Amino acid sequence: MVIQAMKMQGCNPGFIRGRDAILAADSLLFGGANGYTIWDVFARRGLGFYANGGNSNDINDGVENFDRNPYAVVKLKISKDNLPLVKPGEEVTVSMSTVSHIPAAQSGVVVTDNLPPDFTYVDGSASVPATVVGSDIKLSLGEVVFNQSNNITYKMRAGDNKSLTLAIYGFEGFEDNWNLDGAEGTSSWFQTDVAYKSGETSFYIYEEETEVDQYLISPDFDIVGQNPALRFWHRFDTEIGVDGGFLEVSTDGGNVWQIIRDGFIKNGYNNELSYSTFAIPSLRGFSGTTNDQFIDTYLDLTPWKGQTIKIRFRFGSNPEGGVSSKVLRGWFIDDVEVMDLLVYETVACVTNADNENGSCSDIRKIVIDSDGIVSSNEVTNRINYAVYPNPAHDYMVVELEASKAGAANFQVTTLDGKLVYKQAVRINEGRNVQTILTHTFQSGVYLVQVQTADSIGVQKIVIR
Numbered sequence: 001m002v003i004q005a006m007k008m009q010g011c012n013p014g015f016i017r018g019r020d021a022i023l024a025a026d027s028l029l030f031g032g033a034n035g036y037t038i039w040d041v042f043a044r045r046g047l048g049f050y051a052n053g054g055n056s057n058d059i060n061d062g063v064e065n066f067d068r069n070p071y072a073v074v075k076l077k078i079s080k081d082n083l084p085l086v087k088p089g090e091e092v093t094v095s096m097s098t099v100s101h102i103p104a105a106q107s108g109v110v111v112t113d114n115l116p117p118d119f120t121y122v123d124g125s126a127s128v129p130a131t132v133v134g135s136d137i138k139l140s141l142g143e144v145v146f147n148q149s150n151n152i153t154y155k156m157r158a159g160d161n162k163s164l165t166l167a168i169y170g171f172e173g174f175e176d177n178w179n180l181d182g183a184e185g186t187s188s189w190f191q192t193d194v195a196y197k198s199g200e201t202s203f204y205i206y207e208e209e210t211e212v213d214q215y216l217i218s219p220d221f222d223i224v225g226q227n228p229a230l231r232f233w234h235r236f237d238t239e240i241g242v243d244g245g246f247l248e249v250s251t252d253g254g255n256v257w258q259i260i261r262d263g264f265i266k267n268g269y270n271n272e273l274s275y276s277t278f279a280i281p282s283l284r285g286f287s288g289t290t291n292d293q294f295i296d297t298y299l300d301l302t303p304w305k306g307q308t309i310k311i312r313f314r315f316g317s318n319p320e321g322g323v324s325s326k327v328l329r330g331w332f333i334d335d336v337e338v339m340d341l342l343v344y345e346t347v348a349c350v351t352n353a354d355n356e357n358g359s360c361s362d363i364r365k366i367v368i369d370s371d372g373i374v375s376s377n378e379v380t381n382r383i384n385y386a387v388y389p390n391p392a393h394d395y396m397v398v399e400l401e402a403s404k405a406g407a408a409n410f411q412v413t414t415l416d417g418k419l420v421y422k423q424a425v426r427i428n429e430g431r432n433v434q435t436i437l438t439h440t441f442q443s444g445v446y447l448v449q450v451q452t453a454d455s456i457g458v459q460k461i462v463i464r
C-alpha cells in the first residue's frame with residue numbers, strides 16, 4: 001500500500017500529501033477499509049485532520065494538529081456557544097449545535113443542558129420540544145440520521161445574584177491613589193474627556209512617533225473572595241504588532257513587577273508586541289484597534305488570593321515612528337474594578353434514546369455582571385448604600401452612591417457599641433465601594449455606619 005502511495009503522491013511531496021497518498025492507496029487497493037486507522041496514526045503524530053503542511057519546500061511553515069478525522073469518531077456530537085456577560089435578571093439565549101457521525105439512524109436523540117443555579121428556563125422559548133427536570137433542561141431532537149446537523153436554542157433568565165465589586169475606579173475626580181511612572185519618553189498617562197466608558201473622563205496615553213514606555217499604577221488591592229478578578233474597560237489604536245500595552249503585577253508594594261502573560265477570562269491579549277518597543281522577547285499585549293469601542297477585559301486574580309497587589313498598565317511605542325492612523329490613537333483605560341466573580345459552569349450532552357453513542361460539549365463559563373446597587377430592606381437609609389455579602393465571612397463591601405465628591409467615614413461597631421473598624425476616605429461622585437476585611441472579627445452581628453458631610457446611615461450585618 002505504501003509503495004502504491006509513493007506512486008500516487010507526486011513529486012516533491014510534504015507530509016500532508018504523503019498522508020493523503022496513503023489514504024488514496026488504501027481506497028484504491030482495499031476500498032478504504034483502513035482509512036480511520038491511518039488517520040488515527042497520523043493524528044497522533046501531529047498530522048491530524050486540521051494540520052496544514054504549508055509549502056513543501058519550507059520546513060518552518062507547517063501547522064501541527066492532533067484531531068482525529070471527525071468521521072472516525074462514530075458518535076453523536078455537540079458544541080455549545082460561549083455565553084456573553086450576563087446581567088442580574090437578564091434574559092439570555094443559549095445556542096448549541098449537534099451532528100451525528102453514526103452511519104445508522106439514531107432514535108429518541110436528546111440534548112441535556114444544565115441550567116445554572118439561580119437561572120430559570122423561559123417557558124416556550126426552546127426551538128425544539130423541551131422539558132425541565134430538576135436543574136437540567138432536556139431538548140428532544142427525535143430521529144437523527146447520518147451527517148444530520150441540528151441547531152438548538154432556548155432562553156433562560158438570570159436571578160438576582162451578581163458578582164461583587166471590591167473596588168472600583170471610574171477616573172472621574174483627581175485619582176490621588178493612582179500613580180504614574182515611566183522608563184522612556186516624556187508624555188505620560190493623563191485624565192482626559194475625549195473618550196471614556198463612564199462619567200466624563202478616563203485615563204489615556206497618546207501613541208507617540210518616538211520611544212515611549214509609561215506606567216499607570218494602581219493602589220493596593222486586597223485580593224479576597226472565591227473568584228477574584230480584575231475587570232477594566234479599554235479602547236486602543238496602535239501600530240499593530242509593534243506598539244501597545246500589557247499588564248504587570250507587584251506583590252511587594254511596587255518594587256518588583258512581574259509580567260502578566262495569561263490568565264485572562266475574556267478579551268485577553270490580541271497581538272504580539274515588538275521587541276523594538278519593550279525589548280522583552282515573546283511579549284504579547286493589546287495592540288491594533290478596538291474599532292473606536294471600549295471593550296471589557298477580565299483577568300483571573302486567583303493566583304494572588306489572600307495577597308495585596310498592585311497592577312500596572314504599561315504602554316509603549318518603538319523609536320521608529322510608525323503609528324495608528326487614528327486621531328485618538330493610544331490606550332484609554334476606564335472603570336477598573338476588582339471583583340469577586342460569580343461564575344457558573346455549564347456543559348451540554350447529547351445521547352440517543354438508550355442513553356448511548358453520545359458525547360458532551362466543552363465546559364462553558366457564564367460570568368454574571370456586578371452592576372447595580374443592592375437595596376437593603378432591613379434599615380431605612382438616609383444615604384443610598386448597601387453592605388454585602390450578608391452574612392459576610394472574610395470581607396464585606398460597602399457600596400454607596402454619592403451625589404457629590406467629598407469625605408466619608410466608615411465605621412463598624414458591635415451591637416454594644418465597641419468600635420472594631422474605622423476609616424476615613426475620599427469618595428467620588430457616583431458609585432463608590434469600600435472593602436473591609438473582616439477575617440479577624442469575631443462571629444456576630446455588627447453595625448456598619450457610613451457618614452458623609454450631609455448624611456448618615458447604619459446597617460446591620462452578620463459576620464460568620
Ligand SMILES: [Ca+2]
Pocket residue numbers: 170171172196197198199200201202334335
Ligand atoms: Ca470614567
Ligand SMILES: [Ca+2]
Pocket residue numbers: 208209239242243317318319320321322323
Ligand atoms: Ca510605533
